[in-house]
Amino acid sequence: MIEFLFDYTTLRMIWWILLGVLLIGFAVTDGFDMGVGTLLPFVAKTDIERRVAINTVGPVWEGNQVWFILGGGAIFAAWPALYALSFSGLYLAMFLVLFALILRPVGFKYRSKRDSRRWRNNWDWALFIGGAVPALIFGVAVGNVLQGVPFHFTDDLRPIYEGNLFGLLNPLAIFCGLVSLAMLVMHGAAWLAFKADGVVGERAAAIGPKAALLAAILFALGGVFIFLGWFGGYEVTGPIVWDGPSNPLRKIAAANAGAWLHNFQNMPLLWLVPLCGVLLPLVAAAGFRARKAGLTFFASQLSIVCIIATVGLAMFPVILPSSTNPSHSLTVFDASSSRATLRNMLFATVIFLPLILLYTAWVYRVLWGKVSEKDVHDADHAY
């Protein structure tokens, strides 16, 4: 049994799943921070209302953001080729994300430190950008990955990216950006309905169903586009050595417009995942209307899980397809770290991830309950 666990193929599968866990962990936790940032101008009009909204995420956004940083670190450690290619390929897009994400920590921390209207308004804009821009760009990135990215390797395995920023901003990619934005706005609204007392929570509960409905419709539409073959698709056509060396030049792959449906056709049970990706936002929408904030937030979380998992399942075993040189695409079996590193990292993850979940849960429990205008007013430490 233990032998089987440390088999190279198994380790790669585990790390493919963990890649998904990290991305989902990021979207589920930091996702509502980004949603709240995006919603800030719409759910909160006065200064005290804005402070209520900000203080619902104030104590937790820092921990949430670590999912993003850990995601970067774990991709570096477990999928180095993916780390190298995606961040250098999406260079200027990544820069925009970083720029937006740098605004956020300082925005939270500094906004209420000065009692000036202009100062606070400027930081509110910074928080809006820090929420909306990454939410959009992450979706754009997924949209590009689904269509394939123009890159190849030299025989030294030097990654060469051939595209540019404007190539990234194609209509289908922007469409995926909107799916992501709608999904995270739904999630932010669900969080605010759950955590914000008074008018902020109510406005969020009113916007929430619209965002949830939009997320469901756009995601379903995305499925239609896949069916129509608009996104294309890639598949490995040559033999696969599941425990071979991580060298993406040793396989044969090709573009095939129907390929993103193959896994679902081969295992019809998998259809449940995208199906839930459409249905759960509808459950969240109903939850908003029924004023069941806990259920809504839970449904919203699960929607995100299903929507992100759908992308992973559709592409498996491809991780990052190359549009110009499909055989150079990165896959589960030829883009990972060595067996030793995957094993060492698995040890670290098995020890620390449960601890992280445990103390994160404890922190959320300590902070349990709604944030009201009075709380913000009374506390000298509030943002």
Add this chain to the structure above:
Amino acid sequence: MTDPLLVELSRLQFALTAMYHFLFVPLTLGLSIMIAMMETVYVMTERTIWRDMTKFWGVLFGINFALGVATGITMEFQFGMNWAFYSHYVGDVFGAPLAIEGLMAFFLEATFVGLFFFGWDKLSPRAHLAVTWLVALGTNFSALWILIANGWMQNPVGAAFNPDTMRMEVTDFIAVLFNPVAQAKFVHTVSAGYVCGATFVLGISAFYMLRGRHIQLAKRSFVIAAAFGTASALSVIVLGDESGYEITDNQKMKLAAMEAMWETEPAPASFTAIGIPDMQDKTTHFAIRIPWVMGLIGTRSIDKQIPGIFELVERAEKRIRDGIPAYDALEQLKADRSNAAARARFDATSADLGYALLLKRYVADPRQATEEQIKQAAWDTVPTVPAIFFTFRIMVACGFLLLAVFLTSLWYTMREAPAPRWLFRMALFAMPLPWIAVEVGWFVAEFGRQPWVIEGVLPTFLATSHLSVSDLIITILGFTLAYGTLAVIEVRLMLAAIAKGPATEHTETSRSAILVPAQ
């Protein structure tokens, strides 16, 4: 061959963002520990002034922490963005400590830092104290893992090149963890962070003492800072980074450059206190030498020899020649991976592959290199000596000045007589010193590592991403603009918080006159 301008700009951007990030990190390291100590006193004695001290320094900690986190995000992603070939080449080894840093350390500090600020009314004093210590612990663990990663760049142990995957792969993870260079770096860097924190608290407390404001808070903080600072400054100096410098050829080269030591001298070598190193003539003009000292610092012995630059260049030249067959074997393996003879030859010579790659600056195929080019590449292993020589001396001078400041402060805190005003002025004016020291210290360590990005394994000029110069110009301008604006905002908020002072004023009169400034 990559555009040299692209390489220079990538390096410039990394240096700018790393050095900027490192303005905030050391203060976070030191201040988190000091705040935890203050809160410990509060929980043990139940005297509220200590809680208010914790909260006051906590506000300044928070302003600093926000920028430390924000600029840290850039660091985590910049390897992939700007150093894609590096990321692929060493990600198998280098990525792991970064990921573990996230798992073990950053999650800890970031999750609990929110509770530190928001948990005062929601937690018992003991539970809150535990939270504060967890933040401090997370911060320090964070430094540990980052320096394990950085230590591996200086001394790449426990890894080997795999011709099947064309990258370095880990062979001994324990060796990577217990890398002696990483350990020396960790102790040195963390102690330097403590010195930053102590100088910060000492300086601001001195400012209050001079102004006669918040005396109760200021004098207690001054005492803590003086004691903690003395211990930390001693630790920085005694456990200096150079303990790791006798391990590898490149570390020795860095040491020789720091000392502008061109010729190997009989042990124990003399120390060049000051002089003007000349890269053209390969000598140091106007050198004032102190016998024995260099040998003692560098080897902690009187009989071990420290190699000079000329000798190290000769060694590099030999390794370049030894690396060419490794490169040749690798090329044959690329053409036919079942070539067992080539594989055997590669395994026998692969330790010097990196040295052959140095030739790629001059010739696409190192096997075609001329004698002249081999000699040139060997001299490339010498970093810019004057830059390293002078920055190292600035760092050391700052270190000793700070030790003097702390010892003087400690001396006056232990006396019953009122302290002179110059003591507080000195503490105030000493505030920039630790930041100068850590920035030039980082420069010595990383600029001194050139031409390598991974010592002996991968030259810096091969490590970049396939980007255009205009991409780099856009991001450098963007980062400069954003970081510049944030620096201005941060300093203004700090100054405002210092001017405002603690939320509650304590006016109890202390019986002793310790540390009340003489009028």
